[in-house]
Amino acid sequence: xxxxxxxxxxxxxxxxxxxxxxxxxxxxxxxxxxxxxxxxxxxxxxxxxxxxxxxxxxxxxxxxxxxxxxxxxxxxxxxxxxxxxxxxxxxxxxxxxxxxxxxxxxxxxxxxxxxxxxxxxxxxxxxxxxxxxxxxxxxxxxxxxxxxxxxxxxxxxxxxxxxxxxx
Amino acid sequence: xxxxxxxxxxxxxxxxxxxxxxxxxxxxxxxxxxxxxxxxxxxxxxxxxxxxxxxxxxxxxxxxxxxxxxxxxxxxxxxxxxxxxxxxxxxxxxxxxxxxxxxxxxxxxxxxxxxxxxxxxxxxxxxxxxxxxxxxxxxxxxxxxxxxxxxxxxxxxxxxxxxxxxx
DNA sequence: GGCGGCGTCGTTACTATATTACATTTCGGT
DNA sequence: ACCGAAATGTAATATAGTAACGACGCCGCC
Ligand SMILES: [Zn+2]
Ligand SMILES: [Zn+2]
Ligand SMILES: [Zn+2]
Ligand SMILES: [Zn+2]
Numbered sequence: 001x002x003x004x005x006x007x008x009x010x011x012x013x014x015x016x017x018x019x020x021x022x023x024x025x026x027x028x029x030x031x032x033x034x035x036x037x038x039x040x041x042x043x044x045x046x047x048x049x050x051x052x053x054x055x056x057x058x059x060x061x062x063x064x065x066x067x068x069x070x071x072x073x074x075x076x077x078x079x080x081x082x083x084x085x086x087x088x089x090x091x092x093x094x095x096x097x098x099x100x101x102x103x104x105x106x107x108x109x110x111x112x113x114x115x116x117x118x119x120x121x122x123x124x125x126x127x128x129x130x131x132x133x134x135x136x137x138x139x140x141x142x143x144x145x146x147x148x149x150x151x152x153x154x155x156x157x158x159x160x161x162x163x164x165x166x167x
Numbered sequence: 168x169x170x171x172x173x174x175x176x177x178x179x180x181x182x183x184x185x186x187x188x189x190x191x192x193x194x195x196x197x198x199x200x201x202x203x204x205x206x207x208x209x210x211x212x213x214x215x216x217x218x219x220x221x222x223x224x225x226x227x228x229x230x231x232x233x234x235x236x237x238x239x240x241x242x243x244x245x246x247x248x249x250x251x252x253x254x255x256x257x258x259x260x261x262x263x264x265x266x267x268x269x270x271x272x273x274x275x276x277x278x279x280x281x282x283x284x285x286x287x288x289x290x291x292x293x294x295x296x297x298x299x300x301x302x303x304x305x306x307x308x309x310x311x312x313x314x315x316x317x318x319x320x321x322x323x324x325x326x327x328x329x330x331x332x333x334x
Numbered sequence: 335g336g337c338g339g340c341g342t343c344g345t346t347a348c349t350a351t352a353t354t355a356c357a358t359t360t361c362g363g364t
Numbered sequence: 365a366c367c368g369a370a371a372t373g374t375a376a377t378a379t380a381g382t383a384a385c386g387a388c389g390c391c392g393c394c
Contacts, residue, residue, distance in 0.1 A: 006304070006306070010309070036341085040343075056380080070343065070344050070345075072345060073380080073381065074345085074381090074382080077381070077382080078342085093315070096381095111300065116312070124303045124304060124307060128302070128303055129296060129299045129303070131299070132299040133318060135295070136295055137291060137320070140289065140323075141173070141177070141322065141323030142289065142321070142322050143321045143322075144318045144320040145320040146319045146320070147319070149314065149315070149316050151313070151314040152313045152314070152315075153310045153313070155308065155309050156307075156308030203371085205372090223351080225351075237374075238373090241373080241374085242373070242374095244351095244352065244353080263380095
């Protein structure tokens, strides 16, 4: 998860290939783990991958229902939870939403950078922040186990066009 | 917001005085701002202050309703939003909950340390984390405007009694 | 082939969280 | 006393998430 990867998430790129690669990698990882990438699960991942945005569970559900899958909340929540559990997607607390993981494979718990203009989400390395956080907490006698770090701001692409229409 | 303040939030302390001081400070601050600390608002703040825990809006609402205030959601949400707006309380995204601010006066946007055993919440300085976060983001061309940092872990008091009953 | 366990998928029904809209009351200034 | 703004209350609704249960299909075994 390099700095380039952050920029790449917001910049225009060969998205077909980006999606394809992610799906392939997902299939491989799941096979290794003995987990099944069923049609609903696969389609859910595809839907998340289509944009680099975070999507609410009900937004995903509408898409699934329109394509002939079940139309009740558990359908979406189960698929999303499965993806999160297997490191293929993340949950964004701040938005009550989910986003496909852009770096499955890296065993990670990232920091999220959310652009308030284009709504896209990037993942940044957690380590430097965790170090700062742990240090501050430890001095107060607190032991950090898990942390949520979600930043709202402006991506490079949107900063350039600020004032104009969103990218 | 010192390290001692973090430890103090979790450690036993003269809580009557702790609450009293916070209420006094709130009254002064609001008067300065020309805002009114009405009965519902004051009672809401007291309820939050009674524990150092985060409370859900409906939990607060139940308390208010039981004391003769309105029993519809907006009653609680409005009072809570008012307190948040005026820096007397914080909203915890991760818990869908609210906690009284322990350091009104410091103009701040803190990091939250939430003990998973006793549920108490402390506030830690944001600056060191923001620096680390901004640095990471900037290298990816991302400009951070606001960030949510909420850590789950174990406070010093609970770490000592771990394995026994929660403090 | 038939059987049974297990995981997946779908449904209904429900809980929890939060907001919109509108009527009524309260407060401060004139 | 009067007016307008802010605050309070209500009902209704929107959004987010979970529990419980039955049906179906797959796989390993008899
Ligand atoms: Zn892409
Ligand atoms: Zn953007
Ligand atoms: Zn206290
Ligand atoms: Zn504790």
